[in-house]
Amino acid sequence: MATTRLIDHALYPRQAVSEARTAYKDYCMVRVEPMPGNKATLTIDVLPLHADREREVILSFLNFALDKALETQLANL
């Protein structure tokens, strides 16, 4: 089951999302669809090997992306 989340690049810089995708490439496939207003839709598909840990993978991916985003945001304040 794919999960979608709308993110705002004002909060999640593109680099943070990119790093999270790379870090989680063995666990899930993430499609990024640009949306108007500097936003993007993330569609997260957990790989079958980790299907029994779907919630953990999806939420960990989002936490990782947020961690990276916050590091960038705090460095720029």
Next chain:
Amino acid sequence: MRRMTRMPRMLHMPQAGTEFLGSDITDRRESGGFALTTDALGDAAILTVDLGIFDRAAVFKAAYWVTDKVYLYFLPFGGEGDMNSLKIEIRPKTLGKASVEQLARDFANSLIDFQTRQIVLRETAGSRDILLHRAFGEGHKHLNPDTLS
């Protein structure tokens, strides 16, 4: 630091009809200043933080501080140019072990702690700079090893 026991007024409930994009919510209720929702990923609490009251730095630091304990997700800002409030979704790392309501309250307290630190940082910036200048300013006397006593 003195602990605050009341929920801060600035954490208010999302308005009725607010759409939380990307989440197929199966249940939604409101409790003590935040919305509680349930979707395919389980229970979540959604706090709305007024950025006119809380500094972004405080919000970001509080979030960074707790990401090892809870799952967080920042919902997109509202309409065009509306960056005055931020909605934060909070979920437990393990289902059934902690109440999302309690996690939300803990996060709200952490937010107040970090905001207080921001205020203290601002208020003491001048004194801090003077102290640092005096402390490290002495170093220039020791740039030449011949002057070391």
